[in-house]
Amino acid sequence: MISGSIVAMVTPMLNDGSVDWDRLDALVEWHVEEGTNGLVPVGTTGESATVSVNEHCQIVKRVVDVVRGRIPVIAGTGGNATSEAIELTRAAKQAGADACLLVTPYYNKPTQEGLYLHHKAIAAAVDLPQVLYNVPGRTACDMLPETVARCSEIDQVFAIKEATGSIERTKQILELCGDSMLVYSGDDETAVDLMLNGAKGAISVTANVTPKQCAEICRLAIAGDATAAHKLNEKLMPLHRDLFVESNPIPVKWALAEMGKIGNGIRLPMTPLSDEYHERVRQAMRHADVIS
Numbered sequence: 001m002i003s004g005s006i007v008a009m010v011t012p013m014l015n016d017g018s019v020d021w022d023r024l025d026a027l028v029e030w031h032v033e034e035g036t037n038g039l040v041p042v043g044t045t046g047e048s049a050t051v052s053v054n055e056h057c058q059i060v061k062r063v064v065d066v067v068r069g070r071i072p073v074i075a076g077t078g079g080n081a082t083s084e085a086i087e088l089t090r091a092a093k094q095a096g097a098d099a100c101l102l103v104t105p106y107y108n109k110p111t112q113e114g115l116y117l118h119h120k121a122i123a124a125a126v127d128l129p130q131v132l133y134n135v136p137g138r139t140a141c142d143m144l145p146e147t148v149a150r151c152s153e154i155d156q157v158f159a160i161k162e163a164t165g166s167i168e169r170t171k172q173i174l175e176l177c178g179d180s181m182l183v184y185s186g187d188d189e190t191a192v193d194l195m196l197n198g199a200k201g202a203i204s205v206t207a208n209v210t211p212k213q214c215a216e217i218c219r220l221a222i223a224g225d226a227t228a229a230h231k232l233n234e235k236l237m238p239l240h241r242d243l244f245v246e247s248n249p250i251p252v253k254w255a256l257a258e259m260g261k262i263g264n265g266i267r268l269p270m271t272p273l274s275d276e277y278h279e280r281v282r283q284a285m286r287h288a289d290v291i292s
Contacts, residue, residue: 001182002038002201004200005207006036007038007203008043008045010047010256011051012024012027012261015265017267020263023262028067035212039063039074040075043203044103050270053084061095061096064097074097076088079105082121086122093127100130101133102133104136104142105141109141116150122156129157129158131158131159135161145169146176152177153180158182159183160181162185162199163185164187167190170185170199174198183200184199184203185203186202188240192226192230205244208255213288216232217232220232238284242280242281245281246274249266250270254281
């Protein structure tokens with residue numbers, strides 16, 4: 001069972017927008033050393049929407065190769081075309097990923113039946129465990145709990161990244177699915193409460209910046225230690241909030257550059273963090289003891 005703090009990894013880039021492979025390798029090693037429980041390359045935070053298909057596959061393979069089986073790798077392989085998602089999932093399987101993360105098809109707004117058939121088709125085409133990913137604020141598509149329950153009957157589907165931030169939604173999914181579906185939080189601000197209500201971890205943006213703290217918070221919350229989890233999480237609350245002052249991954253890439261972990265590269269149409277937010281994010285980082 002994959003559980004705990006799972007980092008939705010950034011993709012380090014050089015100033016010209018090309019992938020910075022050396023920094024990517026270093027990030028993977030850092031996360032393993034800091035106690036991260038799993039990595040998700042090329043999801044939303046990894047700029048999956050702006051890397052090419054070839055780069056996408058190369059990034060997944062590079063992360064798998066550097067991890068060397070020490071922690072699970074859940075490859076982002078979603079797309080708004082089922083055929084594209086199958087292509088990316090096949091590549092992830094070939095690269096040696098442990099599972100795949102499939103965002104609900106965006107922009108074309110499929111029906112609930114379409115969502116079910118999308119995941120059924122991917123499972124039929126590729127023998128790789130699937131994590132559903134529901135983030136309606138970005139996709140304009142909401143996978144309802146009843147559809148999650150239908151998908152849980154597909155052999156390859158074992159979990160969902162639920163990014164609505166709704167505790168009631170998490171409870172509904174767990175009631176409908178029982179042990180057949182793990183829930184991961186996809187919203188850092190509410191992750192502790194979701195884990196205290198049955199979620200088995202968080203696929204986190206904040207964990208890019210504070211991997212050790214996030215791993216400990218997840219451990220405490222999953223164990224049911226609400227007091228200790230909330231106390232440690234309080235230091236990260238400004239960071240949970242301010243890493244979204246502009247669209248993800250703009251603020252988190254800026255924060256990692258401030259820490260010297262990556263360079264300043266980001267791809268259009270994403271742009272560097274606006275000057276007006278620099279001090280705000282710095283203050284959140286200071287509150288989390290990331291910088292002095």
